[in-house]
Amino acid sequence: MAFHEIRFPANLSFGSVGGPERRTEIVSLTNGYEERNTPWAHSRRRYDAGMGLRSLDDVAALIDFFEARAGQLHGFRWKDWSDYKSCAPSGAPGFEDQVLGEGDGETTHFQLVKAYQSGPAKYIRPIMKPVGGSVRIGIGGDAMQEGVHYEVDLRTGIVTFSNAPGQGAAVTAGFEFDVPARFDTDRIAVSVANFQAGDLPQVPVVEVRI
Template identity: 50%
Template sequence: MAFHEVRLPARLAFGSTGGVERRTDVVTLASGFERRSTPWAMGRRRYLIGANLRSLTDMAELTAFFEARRGRLYGFRFRDFADYASCTPGETPAATDQALGIGNGTRTAFPLVKAYGDVVRPIAKPVEGTVRVEVGGVELASEAFSVNAATGMVTLDAAAGAGMPVTAGFLFDTPVRFDADRLEVTLESFGAGRMAAVPLIELRV
């Protein structure tokens, strides 16, 4: 998949709106009962950014970022300020935040995930240097494991013992792409303007 490991500058996203969406197929039967199903195992996030930008400098920076991604062609990292940590936003991630799996004595690789009730979301874009890992109730030193920041895979230097829980805490970005092939900017005065909201959509990676 075409993806650039670069994050949209946070100040260009101030005032953004968005959230998670689901796809549900609803069929109403002749009896009035409903039959509901979904083809999606996971929700998908959508955002609108740029509507609060007024500085021509900021709008030029967003335009340059858009051009560098070739519009919708390349994905990139986005900090969703409502959901960017293994813990509640505003708290500090702890190594016990999310369950990654159970050791079996030979397994060393564990993908990062975040649970929303019984729905488990893969986390593919952790923020480098923020991942903390615990095995069997003991937090590991940073030298005892490695993290692939492009895939979210944690690799332990030594396999977790059989039955030992592996947990982690971290910050993460949401992989997205632009969901439009054009930007619209209105010049309102010298040095100031207005940009139409720019849509982003989450990528499955």
């Protein structure tokens, strides 16, 4: 399997339905209590791309993309319109949005991440597919310049500094990002008559681990 560094047409993913899923294993005990555990450290996202189709031209574009990916075989980038920024949906990414770590004077590589927090609980999501030109980086509250102070690997989301951030300096970032995904079917069934009547095809898309 290969991963194609190409984004599913954003105008087709707009209007799609989907979001994160978790896997929780629940055991009911004889005393009425439960034991809950999960084998997943990270959530996985699922979407239905069929909900974003609005015309037969959209269907044709979808089929082109599907055939070029050979169905489920090759991965691609997917824009999740409900969650594609390091900041709030109404804002613009800034270099202080997310904390990547703390400098130690030696480490030059930092993974982009996004934190999801509610109350005392926090989930840290690795960001593997940042959008080119969108990444803003800061060290100790000062903005850095891409190409001078750091480089970003758009295939992995790893930021590499030309000089290691100093001891105790907060390394922060703001960015837009895509979800690494693949089709979750090897078959797309479209009826022209049904499509014109409002019966959209189901086109499942699922996040992949990379």
